[in-house]
Structure formats: C-alpha cells, structure tokens
Amino acid sequence: MAKKSRAASFVAWLPQAALLGLARALPVRPRLALASWLTRTVVTAVPSLRARVEGNLRLIFPDMDAAERRRVRDGMADSFGRTMIEVMTRRDFQRRHDWTSPTGPGWEALRAARAAGKGAFLVSGHFGQWEAVRAALMAEGIEAGAMIRPVKNPYLDRDYLACVEAGGKPVVGRDGGGLRELIRHVRDGGVMAVLLDQYTKRGVEIDFLGQPAPSGTMIADLARKYDLPMIPVYGTRAPDGLRVIVEFEAAIPPGTAEEMTQAAANSLATRVRATPEQYFWLHRRWVKTF
Structure with a gap:
C-alpha cells in the first residue's frame, strides 16, 4: 500500500479506535446500548445505507409497509451494532457466557x-x-x-x-x-x-x-x-x-x-x-x- 494511502487509512482509523476504546471501557449494558444507538443513527442518517436497506426489503417483502420497514431497519441496526461490539470485545464476551x-x-x-x-x-x-x-x-x-x-x-x-x-x-x-x-x-x-x-x-x-x-x-x-x-x-x-x-x-x-x-x-x-x-x-x- 502506498505511503499516502496508509496515512489516509490511519487518519480514518483514529476516530474508530477512539470509539472502540470508549466502548471497551464501558460496562457491558452501556457498551451494547452505545453500539446500538450509533449503528441505528448511522443507518438512518446516511442516505446510501438507508436506501440499500429499503431496496432489499422492498425486493424481498414487496407488501411490507413503510412503518414495518422502519421497524426492521432499526432492529437490524440494533442487532448488528451489538454483534460487532461483542466481536470487538471478544474476550469479555467469552467470559460473560x-x-x-x-x-x-x-x-x-x-x-x-x-x-x-x-x-x-x-x-x-x-x-x-x-x-x-x-x-x-x-x-x-x-x-x-x-x-x-x-x-x-x-x-x-x-x-x-x-x-x-x-x-x-x-x-x-x-x-x-x-x-x-x-x-x-x-x-x-x-x-x-x-x-x-x-x-x-x-x-x-x-x-x-x-x-x-x-x-x-x-x-x-x-x-x-x-x-x-x-x-x-x-x-x-x-x-x-x-x-x-x-x-x-x-x-x-x-x-x-x-x-x-x-x-x-x-x-x-x-x-x-x-x-x-x-x-x-x-x-x-x-x-x-x-
């Protein structure tokens, strides 16, 4: 990887590392709540992500109404956010059983x-x-x-x-x-x-x-x-x-x-x-x- 590309990757990683550091410092329930909130916020706020979820749901469930699509989207973001922070705090997850x-x-x-x-x-x-x-x-x-x-x-x-x-x-x-x-x-x-x-x-x-x-x-x-x-x-x-x-x-x-x-x-x-x-x-x- 070129030096400039690695530098850009490092800069992009810094806020991610800070968020991970914060999440890892929190007790488990606040950690999961933070991950859930953050993922739901990003999926809702970023038009391309929201459109991708909407497109997939319309494709598979053409009769699903807008309120139900929002419920599924929010539930997906909640589950995915929790899963990923559990992956990134794997040793703690393993201990909690x-x-x-x-x-x-x-x-x-x-x-x-x-x-x-x-x-x-x-x-x-x-x-x-x-x-x-x-x-x-x-x-x-x-x-x-x-x-x-x-x-x-x-x-x-x-x-x-x-x-x-x-x-x-x-x-x-x-x-x-x-x-x-x-x-x-x-x-x-x-x-x-x-x-x-x-x-x-x-x-x-x-x-x-x-x-x-x-x-x-x-x-x-x-x-x-x-x-x-x-x-x-x-x-x-x-x-x-x-x-x-x-x-x-x-x-x-x-x-x-x-x-x-x-x-x-x-x-x-x-x-x-x-x-x-x-x-x-x-x-x-x-x-x-x-």
Whole structure:
C-alpha cells in the first residue's frame, strides 16, 4: 500500500479506535446500548445505507409497509451494532457466557463426527449473533475456525482479526491460501464456521428468499469430497438484546453441491422470515444496485 494511502487509512482509523476504546471501557449494558444507538443513527442518517436497506426489503417483502420497514431497519441496526461490539470485545464476551448451551439434531451430528475423528462445516449467515456459535463451542471445548473477508482499513483489520482469532483458529481468508488452510484443517478433523450468504460474482444462482442469489458452492463441494457433515447453525438474539439462543439444525442431506447450497439457503431463509430484524439487510446479497 502506498505511503499516502496508509496515512489516509490511519487518519480514518483514529476516530474508530477512539470509539472502540470508549466502548471497551464501558460496562457491558452501556457498551451494547452505545453500539446500538450509533449503528441505528448511522443507518438512518446516511442516505446510501438507508436506501440499500429499503431496496432489499422492498425486493424481498414487496407488501411490507413503510412503518414495518422502519421497524426492521432499526432492529437490524440494533442487532448488528451489538454483534460487532461483542466481536470487538471478544474476550469479555467469552467470559460473560451470554448464550444458551447448544441444542438441536446438528449438535449431536457434530459430536458424532468429532468422536469419529472427522471434521465438519458449520454454515450460517449474517443473522443474529453469528459469532456466538463459535463462542458456545469454545465453552464446550471445541475450537472452530472461521472464514472471513478482511476489513478494508488495515489498522482496523488487524484489531478485527485478533478479536476473531480469540474465538477460535484458524481464521482464513477467501483466497487460495485461505482455502488450502481450510482444507488442511477439516481433513485433520477440525471444525470450520462459514457464512454462506455473500454475493459471489461467478457463483451459481440459487433461490434465497424468493430471489436469485449468486452463491458459491465451494463448501458443499468440499463436504461432498471429504464426506463431512454440513450443519446449519444459528445464534438468535433474545428480546433482551443480551442473551443468544444457539441452535444446530439437522445436517444437510448429501446431494449435489448446488442442492446442498440451496438447502443451506432455505434454512437461513426460514430464520430470516421468522425474525427479519435480525438479518443484515445492508448486504448487497442479490444485486449490486442498491
């Protein structure tokens, strides 16, 4: 990165670092309230962000009225703000244990795979408190790695990576090197958590919430190739905004990679329809126009 670009990144990072420092100094409830307020304020005040949420909601829920869209937008901002500050204060989040013990048929499938010395893929989306899943697993003595996309600002990215790694390793990127490390990890019996609800330019078009969504099938391909379970799992934030309910759904039945990816999308879509305010509607998930 050019010197000028790094300088600009550093200047942009300073107010972010100050806000993080303030949040980290606060007790947990004021910290979460600050993160919620700040995210709701930004999403409401920035026209491009507000338009993106509106565009996605109109696309998926064309009959939703304006008042309900505002409610969903505010709920999404609240949930996302809380989630991100919990990620950026990971060690404190881990100590608080603000989640339920894992339940559901997929939890038994994961334990069975580990007992057999096999790895597993945990698949989810940007819904609720997705990082609570790895926190709950760590509390059970299971370390799960994660696949992430880096933050554009290198100074913030360094902090973010350290916080994600505190929840379990390896943390890999979506490039070739990250893919090779992921494969080594699951082949050696490791667990990897992957969020599948991201726009993939050269992906296969699957249906997500009634609209075509270009999606990668790499995780399903690897699950098939190495005979590993692919288990949908979610951390749904409770109404108090603090506790998280961790639920493992049944492992996705074997099929083609496209069929398995579609099944994962269907699982997530059911969760989103039930509590749309917990989904990250700022994603350009379907089209790149909003």
